[in-house]
Amino acid sequence: MVHSVKCKSMYFHDVVRGVKRFEVRYNDRNYQVGDLLVLCELDFNGRLTGCTHTVEIIYILDNCSYLRDNYVVLGIKDII
Numbered sequence: 001m002v003h004s005v006k007c008k009s010m011y012f013h014d015v016v017r018g019v020k021r022f023e024v025r026y027n028d029r030n031y032q033v034g035d036l037l038v039l040c041e042l043d044f045n046g047r048l049t050g051c052t053h054t055v056e057i058i059y060i061l062d063n064c065s066y067l068r069d070n071y072v073v074l075g076i077k078d079i080i
Contacts, residue, residue, distance in 0.1 A: 002035070002038060003029050003036070003038065005025065005037055007023075007039040007042065008042050009049070011041055012055070014016055015039060018078070021077065022076060023037065023039075023074045023076055024072070024074075025072055026071055027071065028070070029056065031060060031072060032055055032063055033057055033059065034057065034059075036055070036056055036079070037054065037056075037074070038054050039052060039054070040052050040066060054079050055076040056078075057074050057076060058075045058076065058077050060072050060074055061074075061075075
């Protein structure tokens with residue numbers, strides 16, 4: 001499954017640079033390990049820039065002891 005999601009510019013660039021290897025997301029899409037996320041960059045005014053970056057979900061933390069209800073932390077890696 002491929003999910004297109006919006007990503008604020010400061011976080012988008014950290015993912016692209018390889019220093020941010022996770023995404024915190026509301027799980028309204030039933031994310032699964034192996035799914036792809038197409039991150040669509042939002043500028044500081046909330047407008048799409050047209051830049052995208054695709055990553056693969058490699059891990060899902062779904063634990064209500066650590067997270068708000070229906071939120072997940074997605075471990076991600078670049079697509080080679």
